[in-house]
Amino acid sequence: MSTVVNCHEIVCYLQDMMNKRQIYLYTGLAFLFVLSYMLTSSNEDHNDLSENVKIAVREVGNQLLLYNEDNSSLILPVKEVAQGSYELSFEKSLFILPDQLVKIIDSTFQKSDLPKNYRIEVLQCSDQEVAYSYQIKEDKESTIIPCMGRSLPEQCYTIEVKFLNRAALISRSRTLIIVALLSLTLILLEYFLRKQKTSNSLSRSSQQFAKIGSFKFYPDQNKLVKEATEISLSKKECELLAIFISRPNEIIKRDELTKRVWEDNGVIVGRSLDTYISKLRKILMADTSIKLTNVHGVGYKLETI
Structure with missing residues (x-):
């Protein structure tokens, strides 16, 4: 007489491997979907922010020219010289009062709902030396605004805006969606693993004789x-x-x-x-x-x- 047969080991092993491959496949596809969404969302967010920044920076240039009582000279196209870094140039020379520059930029950026951590550098066109710079941060203690009240002589300047916190490029709503998708992926993985375990247990139980x-x-x-x-x-x-x-x-x-x-x-x-x-x-x-x-x-x- 034969002894008790649990389940054919080779068959059970192959079934387990197939089930695991399906789980890994579904999980991998879910993670690829989330990763693709993250990359696409990040790129879309960056493009949206970049356009908003260019509009805001251009408005800063317009306000500076108005302060210089210049209604005719051109503001050159705003360039994104690096990720999170933008350059504002002018057709003609102008003088800059730091107090006014800080107020104009602060007011314009707030209206445009731009990130609140940034550094401003005023560069001389002739030698690219920094004529004036300051730093704004949400943490007030880290904010640095030197030399208030001293005006910069009239000459050609380039103003560079650098955003310090690149995490701000991703909106909160998209971050929440990404977290939700990752959580859903983990929940589905746990569900499939439990289902496989229960199915294997029932299968083995039904084959014991x-x-x-x-x-x-x-x-x-x-x-x-x-x-x-x-x-x-x-x-x-x-x-x-x-x-x-x-x-x-x-x-x-x-x-x-x-x-x-x-x-x-x-x-x-x-x-x-x-x-x-x-x-x-x-x-x-x-x-x-x-x-x-x-x-x-x-x-x-x-x-x-």
Whole structure:
């Protein structure tokens, strides 16, 4: 007689690998989607910010020219010289009063809802030396605005705006969406892993059986299967049969059977054992290669050929 068969190891291994590959595939696709969204969103946010900054910086140039009582000279196109860094140039020379420059830029940037951490540098066109600079930060203690009240002589200047906190390029709403997508990906991964574990457990449980002659005994499902016929067993019949199958061709005493099936559960039996043995004997008679026999005065034995 064969011993208890858990599930075919090779088949189970292949099933596990296929399930894991599906999980990894879905998870990988989800992460690629999130990553693509992050990159696309970041690029879109940067483009939006860049356009807003150019408009705001151009307005700063317009206000400076008006302060110089210049209504005719041109403001040259605002350039993004590096990521987060913009350059404002003028057609003609102008004088700059730092106090006024700080006020104009602060007012314009607030109206445009631009990031609040930036550095301003006023460069001389002739030698690109820094004629004046200051730094604004949300942390007031880190804000540096020197030399207030001293005007810069009239000449050609280039004003460079550098945003210090590039994280501000991503809007809060998009950040929340990205966090939500990542969280959803992790939740789906956990769900698939749990589903796979449960499915594998049920699959293995449904395939556990012991072979008795031409019968297949499924102890977890309380049934015997002979060819295509299923025979339901009571809980006690199932417990008794499991004991006999674990010790074939061996005499098992009545006292042991009653103790393990009844008395261990707090129940004392009289003739119940004989009744259940009789029922099992009738069921097993369908296969002549096995026999459940009575050893008078001792117990019972499951004989197999």
